[in-house]
Amino acid sequence: MSTTTTHPSALWDSAPLDLPAYLGRIGHDGPLTPTLDTLRALIRAHLDAIPFEGLDSVLGRPVPIDIESVQDKLVRRGRGGYCHEHNTLFASVLDRLGFQVTARSARMLVGGDEHEMGPVGHTILSVVLEGVDWHVDVGIGNFGPRGPIPLVDGAEVSTGPWEYRMDRSARDHWVLRLRRPEGWFNLIQFTEEPCYRADIAVHNYVASTDPGSPFTQQIVVHHDGEDVRRTLNGLTLTTYRPGGERTRREIAADEVPETLRTVFGLALPEEHGRALVEFARSSAASPWAASLTA
Known part of the structure; x- marks a missing residue:
């Protein structure tokens, strides 16, 4: 596998990216040419390897999103992150590989x-290939598409067994929907206006520090798997399967560190595990995070 790349752009500050370490973290040893097939493969590998989580926020720890900090956390230390971290890292990788x-x-x-x-407040990505604008998001948690979705009104795309639809709303926004047994479930809406690193930094500060943020209110950890998707919201552990099947159980606060390790592949320092147990014992449920298990 060659890791020869194009010159990175200033927008994503991808020069400090340790590309071989990232590829090792996600287990990708396939082509790196900036094509749709490569994009699909990288999205799948990224989501398989790196969970969605906001644990630093409930631990009262800072959540920096410069590329050095993000790759140290998600790549070197084997942690996960939320949208601003995931999509900053993934954009830097794509930029380094020559994607627009x-x-x-x-x-x-x-x-x-x-x-x-x-x-x-949610960060997403746009990747343009051969004149087509593709919606990409590796940082939305268990709801997320495991592949790019074209910005085409009415487009329906299956990413594995999970089906998505992209529509134009009456306000001329794009709306991404997930098919559920009861019908189309609205996920996000957005316009085509770009945002920049400064915008992401503001959204990240709010998400990681505001008392009303779901990430400061309770434990939120997700894994967006191919055939099985799992979430830990507070002390509720939920497993989702295609077709609408889901199982749910409550865990004890003392089970949090072991659940993070065995279910989500997150091995935290012992002191962080103890702090999460104490937090789980004392925290109230977040209405936003609770809606993710609805």
Whole structure:
């Protein structure tokens, strides 16, 4: 496998990226040419290897999103992250490989009405290949598509057994939906306006520090697998399978460190595990995170 790359752009500051270490972390040893097949393979490998989690926020630890910090956490230390971390890292990888990648900001719907304008705060990516604008998001948790979705009104795409649809709303926004047994489930909405590293930094600060953020209110850890998807929201461990089947059980606060290790592949320092146990014992449920298990 060759790791020869194009010159990185200033936008993503991808020069410090340790590309071989990242590829080792996700287990990708296939082609690196900037094609749609490569993009699909990288998305799948990234999601298989790196979970979605916001544990540093409940631990009261900072969540820096410069590329050195993000790759140290998600690549070298084997941790996960949330959207601003995942998509910053992934954009830097794509940029380094010669993809045309920019960022956008989205509004989380999580089943809500697309006509209700909630806050902008979720980071997503746009990758343009041969004139087609592809929506890419490796940082949305267990709901996320495991492949790119074209910005084409009415486009329906299966990423493995999970089906998605991209629609234009009455407000001329893009709305991404996930098929569930009861019908299409609204995930996010966004426009084609780009956002920049400074915008992502502001959204990241709010997500990691605001008392109203779901990531400061309770433990949130997800894994977006091919055939099985799992979430730990607070002390509720949920397993999702294609077709709508789901199982749910409550775990004890003392089970948190072992659950993170065995279910999500997260081995935290012992002191962090103890702190999470104490947090889980004392924290109240977050309405936003609770909706993720609905």
